[in-house]
């Protein structure tokens with residue numbers, strides 16, 4: 114019976130219906146499979162598509178670049194371009210990557226990276242004084258994450274008054290050398306295979322889902338901008354939700370674990386308990402990216418020789434290649450330079466939101482926009498509370514109404530304008546004062562945030578609100594605008610006299626802690642421009658010293674304050690932001706630049722350095738001690754704050770945060786031996802005489818200090834008027850009469866003690882050995898030659 118029914122059913126039109134039904138089911142199944150794939154693989158497909166585009170671009174551009182270089186292109190930055198281009202042509206060297214892999218960290222090797230630049234170049238723009246400081250040039254073996262070609266050395270600009278000798282070490286990764294076989298061959302095949310099937314789908318998604326509202330807003334700038342922006346926001350959230358679907362699936366198979374200790378939140382702002390998800394890989398664009406656009410994918414651009422004049426003419430607008438920057442899309446793609454494991458890292462679902470604060474003065478239009486777009490496009494919208502642009506009394510017209518108008522497309526962007534020039538410190542504070550996010554993220558106004566930059570920073574604050582995370586600061590070339598990645602294991606440090614510098618984490622620390630290239634790096638001093646900090650904590654710390662002016666030293670101040678008052682500064686290798694390092698500050702200083710920076714540094718030294726401040730002054734800043742020369746302002750509040758917060762000593766900071774820095778408190782110490790008398794200086798009943806040298810006698814022990822004092826306890830040797838010989842007076846840093854030059858570069862007088870206030874007068878042992886006197890300096894007079902037992906410097 115049943116069979117009959119079925120047969121009847123399958124007869125005639127029934128058969129057609131059944132066929133249609135079965136076909137639809139099969140179609141549906143296929144469709145679902147395709148849909149599932151497209152959802153779960155949104156990120157990776159977008160990435161793959163980008164990789165393919167990048168490769169195509171590289172092939173096309175390389176031939177152009179080579180041609181231009183052959184023509185002998187010259188503009189102010191020729192050396193770097195040539196270096197880059199030459200490096201491209203060099204044979205790849207796998208030595209470093211192999212060495213690294215032998216260390217068992219192969220998974221961390223990032224094959225998608227483009228160029229490596231030694232970070233010592235950064236110090237250029239962060240060197241505060243005019244004292245020569247050699248920057249660390251890291252040995253090649255420490256650049257562990259890449260296959261590198263040979264290093265090319267190049268000297269960067271020197272800011273006026275800053276005698277810095279930097280070696281710019283540009284290395285090019287294998288991807289840049291040979292775009293065709295630059296990618297790991299297996300991965301490459303995978304990409305090719307996947308791309309053939311999915312490329313169309315991926316690009317459709319890219320356009321339809323990520324950007325439609327922006328595209329529309331672009332076409333109809335005057336209509337319903339806000340609604341469209343909301344629409345765009347919704348779409349973006351939609352995308353991140355989809356990514357979350359993906360993440361939830363991933364959670365069922367926990368390949369990556371947060372380490373147990375990191376799962377425990379310390380000092381967190383809220384008592385949330387939440388799940389985790391894989392770091393979101395967002396990279397929105399205004400419109401589909403044009404692979405042929407200038408500087409697309411962070412590539413180096415070599416302009417034709419005929420542009421030299423205009424490049425030069427516009428250079429001073431920002432002290433970088435402004436002419437070129439203006440041609441690069443404001444939302445260009447840049448290579449994802451994170452160590453590979455970063456994309457797999459888990460972060461909490463309920464991270465705090467952040468206000469991103471950009472302060473700027475006369476920033477170049479295109480770089481300001483690129484900075485803002487990089488934040489809008491690469492930050493999870495639910496974490497980005499707002500972007501605050503603080504205009505520090507810029508003079509350029511385009512930064513007024515035109516900027517207001519442009520930014521009105523983006524409801525998250527707020528502009529506040531200062532009524533007079535405050536400098537970056539007080540401008541940041543003005544931004545912080547109105548910020549609504551739980552975390553403040555400060556950025557310079559000529560940066561590009563890379564994919565996945567934000568969550569790893571916020572995660573650290575989430576885990577402990579006293580953590581102050583900084584992204585790895587990568588280099589956007591001031592000349593060719595290429596995006597260059599930097600060596601691993603780099604951290605910010607200071608050298609005397611409070612000069613910021615980069616140096617690599619010591620090998621033994623890396624080994625002892627089993628550090629991988631994606632682990633947070635303890636950072637004694639932040640570079641200054643880019644960091645996140647819990648807002649409440651920032652205010653608890655007393656923010657920056659608002660008495661600091663314009664630029665300089667504020668990174669030292671906030672760093673010492675954070676570390677000494679209970680916080681931590683970290684560099685987070687999974688968060689990467691490119692920054693244009695300029696050879697000079699492109700803006701004017703209301704007062705003399707050097708004086709401004711020196712004054713700031715003196716404030717920092719007085720409040721934070723304890724007995725070490727003498728070392729700061731001793732490195733060419735003695736003149737700052739003269740109140741007539743420099744008024745460093747009132748420090749009462751800062752000193753009070755330090756007391757109130759019960760901050761630790763600078764000695765503690767050096768020993769615990771920067772233990773690899775050895776910095777002797779005195780220049781020389783021990784007995785003071787006179788070569789003529791062959792006896793030692795001794796203090797007897799308040800006056801100076803000589804005794805047979807005896808290390809056990811405390812009255813023969815003196816220090817030669819950074820203040821250039823000859824000092825015993827709190828007493829300093831001071832020449833008096835001729836008849837009265839010498840007195841030992843309470844030491845006073847401001848008194849020039851107490852300073853003695855010793856071991857100066859003049860070889861003939863190297864062993865002499867030259868009274869600084871006098872005109873070539875030297876300390877001389879009176880031949881009877883009763884006392885000392887001041888006489889005109891004579892290079893060969895051995896009664897004027899002195900030797901301390903131990904010299905530290």
Ligand code: UDP
Nearest residue numbers: 238472473474505536537540557558663664
């Ligand atoms: N800035 C500011 N007011 C000033 C000086 C600087 O708003 O008086 C801004 C500047 O536009 C930039 C940030 O502060 O966005 C940091 O300055 P800069 O980039 O010159 O510092 P560097 O990167 O050289 O340390």
Ligand code: MN
Nearest residue numbers: 557642692693
């Ligand atoms: Mn900057």
